Amino acid sequence: MSAPFSLRIFVADGDPDGLRIVDKSNWIGKALVFPRALLPQVKARPELAQTGVYLLLGPRPDGEGDMLYVGEGDPIRPRLESHYAQKDFWTRAIGFTTTTAGQLNKAHVQFLESRLIALARAAKRMPLDNANQPAEPSLSEADRADMEVFLGHMLGMLPVLGVHAFEQAPKVPAAKAGPVLTCKGKGVQATGYEASQGFVVRAGSQAVVAVTNAFNQMTGACELRADLLKNGVLVEEGGVLRFTQDYVFSAPSAASDIVLGGSTNGRTSWKDANGRTLKEIQMAEAGQ
Incomplete structure (x- = not known):
């Protein structure tokens, strides 16, 4: 079970969408979060003169959704300046360094970069710009242990900052998650459950091969399905598609759209063992 923690977000220029400096309780690190347009001003910050690791996020050039680049710098500033000139996709950056200069070295941030890229590739939740x-x-051994702790703090902070690219679905429903639900139809059956990350469809679940005309008009769903096929989350097997791993969707409807290959209402498509829909379960829990 994860331990509770607090974050302090300092809005450095008074603009909530501008530069934000984020500290985490009982951690030597800090994060700088800022839009691309502010780099000419932000690059003078002393934190960017330190060794660190950074994320670049922005819209995919081929459609809806975001993509991600993970990098490291010793120091960070020249790398960000290079990406400002040469990488078009990114619209915001998150840089991680330490509260006191010199606590990270080149090998430390290379380790963090490698681990973050590996985690993002395993989660398959966002396309990577890293080749x-x-x-x-x-x-x-000691440095590796320290960097695993540093990485753990980063991974705890990132969802709070709106970055979910590194999160993998929990292996089993947590105590706070909802019951295991089933979505079936068109010759396929899938199981899943609600969790804090979103709606988790479990490994081994099935999805249809053929989709409806309405689905083909849903740009976001089509692109997500294409990504799941490309990344091997969905594979064709015996005339259906099969989930090779647990996968977190943003919402129950996003999950049932993929499973049934059409425009669906996830709150009525997912049902428990007694036939109650997710909508009915939620209404009962709300006392209605």
Whole structure:
């Protein structure tokens, strides 16, 4: 079970959409979050003169949704300046460094970069602009343990900052998650449950091969389905598609759209063992 923690967000220029500096309780690190347009001003910050790791996020050039680039710099500033000139897709950046200069070195941030890219590729929730998987540097046992702790703090903060690219579905429904639900029709059956990350469809669930004309008009759903097929989350097997891993969708309807290959209402498509729809379960829990 994750331990509770607090974040302090300092809005450095008074603009909630501008530069934000984020600290986490009992952690040596800090994050700088800012839009691309502010880099000419933000690059003078002393934090960007330090060694660190950073994320670039922005819309995909081929359609809806975001994509991600993970990088490291020793220091960060020249790398961000290079991306400002050469990478078009990104609209915001998150840089991670430490509260006191010198606590991270080149090998440390290379390790963090490698682990973040590997986690994003395993989660398959957002396309990566990184072409290669960098090798992990050689670290001492103590340094590696320290960087795993540093990484854990980063991964705890990122969902609060709106970045879910590194999250994998929990292996089993947590105590706070809802009951296991089933979505069936058109010769397929899938199981899933609600969790804090979204709606989780479980490995082994099925989805239809043929989709409806209405589905083909749903740009976001079509692109997500294409990504799931490309990434191997969905594979064709015996005339149906099968989920090779647990996968987190943004909402129950997003999940049932993929399973049934059409425009669906997830609150009525997903049902428990007694036949109650998710909508009925939620209404009962709300006392209605």
